[in-house]
Amino acid sequence: MNSPEDKETTGRRILVVDDNVDAATTLALLLRLMGNEVQACFGGREALEIGRDLRPQVIVLDIAMPNLDGYETCQLIRKQPWGADITLIALSGYGQEEDRRHSLKAGFDGHLVKPVDLEALQEMLEGARNKEVR
Known part of the structure; x- marks a missing residue:
C-alpha cells in the first residue's frame, strides 16, 4: 500500500x-x-523509436x-518535439563531479x-514533477 508520500x-x-x-x-520492475x-529497451536508437510512441515523462538512460x-541519445531526444521538456536521468558507473557535469x-x-x-531515484522522480532534478 502506498503512503501519501509515495504518491x-x-x-x-x-x-x-x-x-x-x-x-x-x-x-523497470522496481519502477x-x-x-x-x-x-524498458536496450539501445539508443530503440529509445528514440519507443519514445516517439510512448511519450514518456521520464527517461532513465x-x-x-x-x-x-x-550522451548522443540524450542530445537526439532533446531535439525531438516530444523530448524537449521531459526529464532525462543519466545512469552511469561513474559518479565523479566531472561525470555529473x-x-x-x-x-x-x-x-x-x-x-x-x-x-536517490525516488528523490529524482519527486523532482521530475517540478523539473528540479539534480
Missing part, C-alpha cells in the same frame, strides 16, 4: 534504456512496483552503450550512479 513518485510513464538487459529489466507505467551512447552539459536533468540507490 509524488508514482504514476509516471517512464522509459528505462540500458544495453544490459538484466539491469534494464530490474530497474513498476512504485506504481509507474514503465517500458545508461551512458555507456554501444553504437549510440547515452558532462551529463548536465549533454542535456540530462540528473545523474544516478550504478547500482541505483532507490532513495
Whole structure:
C-alpha cells in the first residue's frame, strides 16, 4: 500500500534504456512496483523509436552503450518535439563531479550512479514533477 508520500513518485510513464538487459529489466520492475507505467529497451536508437510512441515523462538512460551512447541519445531526444521538456536521468558507473557535469552539459536533468540507490531515484522522480532534478 502506498503512503501519501509515495504518491509524488508514482504514476509516471517512464522509459528505462540500458544495453544490459538484466539491469534494464530490474530497474523497470522496481519502477513498476512504485506504481509507474514503465517500458524498458536496450539501445539508443530503440529509445528514440519507443519514445516517439510512448511519450514518456521520464527517461532513465545508461551512458555507456554501444553504437549510440547515452550522451548522443540524450542530445537526439532533446531535439525531438516530444523530448524537449521531459526529464532525462543519466545512469552511469561513474559518479565523479566531472561525470555529473558532462551529463548536465549533454542535456540530462540528473545523474544516478550504478547500482541505483532507490532513495536517490525516488528523490529524482519527486523532482521530475517540478523539473528540479539534480
